[in-house]
Amino acid sequence: MRRRKLVEIVAAKRIDSELARHERWPRQQLLAYQRDRVDAIVRHAAASSAFYAERFRGLVPKEGHVDLQALPAVDKQTFVERFDDIVTDPSLRSDELLAHVEAADADVLYRDRYRVIATSGSSGRKALFVYDRPAWAMLMGGFLRFNRLAGAKPSIPRRKLAYIGASGGTHMSRRISSSLDVGMHRILNLSATMPMPRIVDELNRFQPDIMPGFPSLVAALAEEQLAGRLRISPGIVSTSSELRTAEMTATIKAAWGVDPFDLYGVTESGMLACECDRHHGMHLFEDLAVVEVVDADGRPVPDGDVGDQILVTSLDNRTQPTIRLAVSDRVAIDPDPCPCGLSLPLLRSVEGRADDIIQLPSGNGRLVAVHPMHFAPVAKAREVREFQVVQEGSALNVRVVLHPDADARGLERRLAGELAANLRELGVAEPMISVKPCERLARDAATMGKLRLVVADSRR
Numbered sequence: 001m002r003r004r005k006l007v008e009i010v011a012a013k014r015i016d017s018e019l020a021r022h023e024r025w026p027r028q029q030l031l032a033y034q035r036d037r038v039d040a041i042v043r044h045a046a047a048s049s050a051f052y053a054e055r056f057r058g059l060v061p062k063e064g065h066v067d068l069q070a071l072p073a074v075d076k077q078t079f080v081e082r083f084d085d086i087v088t089d090p091s092l093r094s095d096e097l098l099a100h101v102e103a104a105d106a107d108v109l110y111r112d113r114y115r116v117i118a119t120s121g122s123s124g125r126k127a128l129f130v131y132d133r134p135a136w137a138m139l140m141g142g143f144l145r146f147n148r149l150a151g152a153k154p155s156i157p158r159r160k161l162a163y164i165g166a167s168g169g170t171h172m173s174r175r176i177s178s179s180l181d182v183g184m185h186r187i188l189n190l191s192a193t194m195p196m197p198r199i200v201d202e203l204n205r206f207q208p209d210i211m212p213g214f215p216s217l218v219a220a221l222a223e224e225q226l227a228g229r230l231r232i233s234p235g236i237v238s239t240s241s242e243l244r245t246a247e248m249t250a251t252i253k254a255a256w257g258v259d260p261f262d263l264y265g266v267t268e269s270g271m272l273a274c275e276c277d278r279h280h281g282m283h284l285f286e287d288l289a290v291v292e293v294v295d296a297d298g299r300p301v302p303d304g305d306v307g308d309q310i311l312v313t314s315l316d317n318r319t320q321p322t323i324r325l326a327v328s329d330r331v332a333i334d335p336d337p338c339p340c341g342l343s344l345p346l347l348r349s350v351e352g353r354a355d356d357i358i359q360l361p362s363g364n365g366r367l368v369a370v371h372p373m374h375f376a377p378v379a380k381a382r383e384v385r386e387f388q389v390v391q392e393g394s395a396l397n398v399r400v401v402l403h404p405d406a407d408a409r410g411l412e413r414r415l416a417g418e419l420a421a422n423l424r425e426l427g428v429a430e431p432m433i434s435v436k437p438c439e440r441l442a443r444d445a446a447t448m449g450k451l452r453l454v455v456a457d458s459r460r
């Protein structure tokens with residue numbers, strides 16, 4: 001495995017050098033490159049994926065450029081449910097891949113070719129993502145690009161990276177860090193569901209140079225530092241997956257004297273954007289993906305305006321083509337270039353995920369931020385097909401849709417007990433949780449059918 005990882009890192013480094021050249025191209029050259037790659041991936045999908053062949057019929061010309069905006073968008077639910085028809089290797093079956101994911105806990109390849117990632121995402125339903133080796137190398141190349149833009153060049157002795165994120169070996173960011181744990185950085189993987197005193201202990205021992213994580217968690221660590229319990233001095237701090245508020249940024253700066261780097265990624269396509277050292281917004285990786293900022297009806301919004309969702313087209317994943325996938329994040333493209341001079345445009349105000357965080361009272365009168373991943377026991381339960389957590393005051397009502405043949409005896413009490421234990425560990429004073437089966441969950445038409453995993457009580 002070590003040799004394979006080294007080969008992959010060499011490939012990713014070569015890709016990153018190539019990406020560095022693209023960043024210096026004039027914008028027109030970058031867009032022409034992007035258009036050629038769109039043509040290639042759309043033609044490949046139309047030829048080799050049953051799903052896209054049907055949806056793109058009559059819309060893909062044999063020669064000349066493809067009109068991406070004329071192709072139908074796909075919502076996340078369809079993207080998850082039609083997995084078997086979307087993949088271009090017809091021997092890949094979702095049931096077998098889910099079994100593989102459940103059995104694998106390290107960076108193991110499926111049939112020696114594919115990396116498989118499963119996530120409960122923010123749609124509440126388990127989703128599968130498959131990357132062949134070239135697609136994974138591109139994804140790692142994108143991660144190295146971030147390292148480079150943030151100034152984290154490989155050095156001797158190796159830099160120490162502490163990653164605090166989702167538990168489980170198949171989560172994307174954990175797979176990336178595991179892939180890099182040879183030659184590049186020394187990696188400490190911690191689960192964000194661990195009790196805070198233990199995370200603090202482990203970090204004090206490890207003394208990381210680089211620390212990526214969810215903003216709510218990194219801000220909580222910054223408060224530990226300000227309180228004197230945590231004693232580390234990371235040179236680079238980065239945040240992703242949630243909205244980082246101005247208050248969180250200020251706490252992080254006060255704790256370590258660094259400006260945190262914001263990253264933006266979606267599991268379907270890897271990293272899409274990251275900040276450079278000017279911190280003016282996140283540079284959009286236009287050579288790896290197309291991000292269309294659109295309104296609720298899928299119409300493009302002008303640069304500078306915040307859309308209701310984005311449509312993501314990945315230019316690299318040939319096994320599971322992702323073409324105009326709707327992601328309900330609210331962003332804007334900055335009409336002005338970054339003063340750093342890179343030709344990648346800036347993405348602003350990722351507002352999408354803030355409402356996925358629930359605030360619950362702790363014992364000392366403060367609020368505890370509860371990230372959706374703390375509901376993992378529900379996501380993992382085999383009996384559960386999909387679920388939604390609805391906050392009412394300081395009570396949480398978990399509505400679950402069960403598999404038709406599931407044996408649900410004792411399930412409600414078991415899940416409520418596991419969730420309460422998780423929340424107590426986080427510092428929530430008296431978790432009030434009820435788990436109730438229901439026939440179906442309401443979907444929001446404004447987000448193209450996306451199910452909100454967590455509905456926070458806006459009165460709080």
Ligand SMILES: [Zn+2]
Nearest residue numbers: 276278338340
């Ligand atoms: Zn810049």
